[in-house]
Amino acid sequence: MADQIALIDYGAGNLHSVHNALKAAGCTDVAVTADPAVVRKAARIVLPGVGSFGACANGLRAIEGMVDALDERVRRDGTPFLGICVGMQLLATRGLEHGATSGLGWIAGEVRAIEVTDPAIKVPHMGWNDVALPAHDRSAGLIEEGEAYFLHSYHFVPENGHDIAAMTDHGGGIVAAVAQDNIVGVQFHPEKSQSYGLSLLTRFLEWKP
Template sequence: MTDKIALIDYGAGNLHSVHNALKAAGATGVSITSDPDAIAGVDRIVLPGVGAFGACCDALMAIDGMVDALEQRVRHGGVPFLGICVGMQLLADIGVEHGTHHGLGWIGGTVEAIETVSPDIKIPHMGWNDVQVRGDAPLLENGEAYYLHGYHFDVTDKADIAATTRHGETLVAAVARNNILGVQFHPEKSQRYGLEFLARFLEWRP
């Protein structure tokens, strides 16, 4: 795979695990970058994320010009984009973890705490669980993937939901709109399922 792929470094992702998974899936042109100017020439963008919504959002927006560069390349340039875990949640309008924080607003919705009334349902949602594809969602297949999150994406337009999982309640496992795809699970920790998913992302021509 010779596409130039930007793996965005904003201090809030397990970059090396994602980088290694992309390489294992067939990518050869992956660069870890925090330089907005480098975004203009890439063919694909991956935004990882681990931690609290607000902290991740602040870290991303603290890089001068990064959000504008992503907007230009993804929303206007149409390059394939993948958000992973909090990187997916940042697509939302708002996150309410430790206060109210504005996200990128690319896919409408709010990131809220997972709630459960059953003591058998542990929070955070951690470990292997199903991925149930909805409709003709791009790249995704039914299977099992690895999750680790205490907050979930409550999506405004249900047509943007690409897959769900079940943990006490139905939770969004993936969102998709045009060239934008986000997954709540960690493909880099999801073994064969995750690598096969990343391989499809590397071939995706939305």
């Protein structure tokens, strides 16, 4: 139990693929769970997410005690946390997809629709794209430059640029990752990003923020 990873099951994640990717990265104890008690004992926490911001936020809050358990374990205790795709977007103050919905509020900012002026640039942003790091590493070595797989129509716009851990370009700059202390979120899908994604997950298993 001491080294267990809690992979949060709230009806909004690509759980099977993420579970398999964590195992391929070297994790021998992954608990796919909707139980706040398991989250409170986990050594690391992964929050996936596929779909709309509102549906994911509501699904997470529908599990009694889950948001409180995440707050306690991640923000109070400093447990390493990784949010993936909408799981990363939920870190924001609010999302503006189909109306405004409150996020977890761990990293100040909004999740907005991707806006492009060039008709050749398609939305959703789908496929492989570069991941570029800012001048100062915000993720304590967790995020590296490379190429990852993206699939999204909305993007995280943090209030504070210091929370940006990586960028990509899709008709303009788009935040590819955010980081703050023990909390990291990635817009791309590590579980679909082949060797780049597995390397990230391997580093997450060893990460000591």
